[in-house]
Structures are given as C-alpha cells and as structure tokens.
Amino acid sequence: MKSSGRLILVEDRSRFASYLGYLLRRARILAGYSCSDRRGGAAPLAPDSCNPSDGAGEGSPLRELAILLLLAEPVACSQQQAAGRLGINRSVMVKLVDALEARGEVVRSRNQADRRSYVLEITAEGRARSRELLGRAQEASEQFLEPLSKRERSRFVELMAALVVSTGTETPPAALLELPVWLAIAAFERMEVAADAVLEPLGIDLRTYIALAVISSGRFSQSALATHMMIGSAATVDLVDELEREGAVRRVRSKDDRRSYSLEVTEKGQELASKGFSILSSAA
Numbered sequence: 001m002k003s004s005g006r007l008i009l010v011e012d013r014s015r016f017a018s019y020l021g022y023l024l025r026r027a028r029i030l031a032g033y034s035c036s037d038r039r040g041g042a043a044p045l046a047p048d049s050c051n052p053s054d055g056a057g058e059g060s061p062l063r064e065l066a067i068l069l070l071l072a073e074p075v076a077c078s079q080q081q082a083a084g085r086l087g088i089n090r091s092v093m094v095k096l097v098d099a100l101e102a103r104g105e106v107v108r109s110r111n112q113a114d115r116r117s118y119v120l121e122i123t124a125e126g127r128a129r130s131r132e133l134l135g136r137a138q139e140a141s142e143q144f145l146e147p148l149s150k151r152e153r154s155r156f157v158e159l160m161a162a163l164v165v166s167t168g169t170e171t172p173p174a175a176l177l178e179l180p181v182w183l184a185i186a187a188f189e190r191m192e193v194a195a196d197a198v199l200e201p202l203g204i205d206l207r208t209y210i211a212l213a214v215i216s217s218g219r220f221s222q223s224a225l226a227t228h229m230m231i232g233s234a235a236t237v238d239l240v241d242e243l244e245r246e247g248a249v250r251r252v253r254s255k256d257d258r259r260s261y262s263l264e265v266t267e268k269g270q271e272l273a274s275k276g277f278s279i280l281s282s283a284a
Contacts, residue, residue, distance in 0.1 A: 021195060021280070022210050028188035029230045031181040034144035035062060035137070045137055046185055061133055062182060063088065063096055064105075068130035069173045071106065071122035078111065078119050085172055087164075087190050105129055134175065141180040156180060163187040198279050203246075204272055209280070211239055212265055212273040215249060219262045248272055 035045035046062040066086050071077060077085075083093040097120065100106035105126030108118040122130070145153045160183035165171055176182050195206040204212075214220065214228050226236040240263065243249035248269030251261040265273065 021191065021206050022213065024184075024188040024191055025206075025210060026230060027184045031140075031144050031184035034140040035181055045133070045140060046181070062137060062185065063092075064100060065130060065133040065137060066172070066176055066182065067093075067096060067100065067120075068105065068122055068126050068133070069175050071120050072127060072130060073173060076111070076119040076121075078117055079108075082120060087172075087186060100126065103129075134179075137179055137181055144181050144184070153180070157183060160184060160187050164190060195280060199276055202272055202275055202279070204276060207239070208243065208248075209273065209276040211243065212248060212269050212276070215263050216265045216270065216273055219264065221254075221260060221262055225263060243269065 032044075032046045036047075044060070045065075046060045063086075066088075067082060070082055070085060079093055079097055080090065082088075082097075083090045086093075088096070097106060097108070101108065103125070105123055107121050107123060109121055111117045111119045145156065148156060157178065157180055160180070161177045164177070164183060164186045171177075172186075176186075192206050195209075199205055199209060211225065211229060214225060220228070222236050222240055223233070225240070226233055229236065229239070231239070240249060240251070244251065246268075248266055250264050250266055252264050254260045254262055
C-alpha cells in the first residue's frame, strides 16, 4: 500500500493538484502507515486510515505523545488548555488523559490559582514513555519523508507547521512542530474540521467532496476509487452506496465485464462538486 500509494500520488499529481484536501488526506494516511509497526512489535503510533468508522485513532500513542510533550513544558496546563493547544476534541481529551493517568504517566492536581479546576502534571513514568514514543515517531518520520530530498523535507515541515499553527489559537509544543508524521496528521485533521463546517450547508463533508472530485476526473471502478481514496473495499462500498442514495453518483455496468461497474457522477453530483470547490476555494 505504501509504495503503490506513493506511485499513484506521483502519477496523479497534475490531475489532482488543485484538490488540497485530497493531497493532505493522502499525506495523512501515508504518515499513519509509516507510524504502523509492520514488524509485529509495538502498537501502531497512529492509524493508517482516515475512515471515520474506524475511530480515527482516538487513543493513538501519537496523540498521547503530544499530550506528554505538552505537559513536559514548565508552564502548568489544564485539560481544557491542552485540548485547545493540540486541537483535540474535549471529550476525546478526557479519554486520553484518563488512560495516561491510569498508567501513572500523568496526574491531575488541584489548580492553586483556581481551586475549582485541575492542572495536569507529567510523572517520571510519563517522561520515560514520551522519550520512547518520540524515538519511534522520529523513525516513522524518516520513513514517511524518504522520497524527499533534504531541502524538500525542510520545506515540508515548514509548510505543515504553518498550516497547523494557522488553524489553532495557541502554538503546540516545539517538538511536535518538528515531527513530520504528527504535522501531516494534524494538518489534515484540522483542515477536515474546517472544511466539513463550510460544506455543511451543501449536505456533504470533505470526504464526500473528495470522492466526487476523484470520480469526476474519469471513469472509475469501485476498486480504483478505493485505491485513490486509500480506503478498504468495505468502506468504499459504504461510501458509494451513500453517494448513490444522495443521487450524486450512479453505477454503470461495464460493457466488457458484465460483473463489474464503473462509477459516474450525476448532474446533481457535478453540481455539488462544483459548489464544494467554490466554497473551499473561497475559504482557503
């Protein structure tokens, strides 16, 4: 998946270059793939899928690393502040901190400035685990950026860090802004939240828009769409079923193989894709 995904990205660069969401999505999945331990060792640092049905790595070690690095800073931080700085949903943050606290890597202490609230503190165990996770994330980053030159790697980090910082109210820890795999995942996730919000009036989300944009570029089978979206066959079937129910896509039986179908964007789908492109371009 990794090598074929990268080859596809190169082949389609001219065709899909205008779809920032598509490119960031693929970068995010490849970053997740690099974070997955294919040698059967430790648990993956992050999922290699953007499919919302797989949980999107709510409790991934990469997110836990982000929290630990934040708490290692000398300034006291509350759970709410940590969620804001890292761009993590507050309910997800509660689960993450609960898990860290259960392992003795983080403790909640009464805030001396406001006795009604708590601050988070990293323990010696948490510092040790952050060092271990950071080492793994740095190795994953090397694998992720392997196709790029030294200059391109520096440029990638610079651009992704700018994207992440521009979408947040506060700056994440410096160590995270130098970690390519975290930057790729965070940039897409933050852009996805913003894109879903502006696309909501159309009744579609970024994932749907990307699928329509891809199908609009040529005649695709479901398996070809799965390859381009970098999702599994079951998730692709669910996505196409959803698009078909909305009247945005239709399945057309292949003349050469009556057992297979190609996908076509309907007039409604083309209208949604066009409006989506205009909205996203204006919001960029």
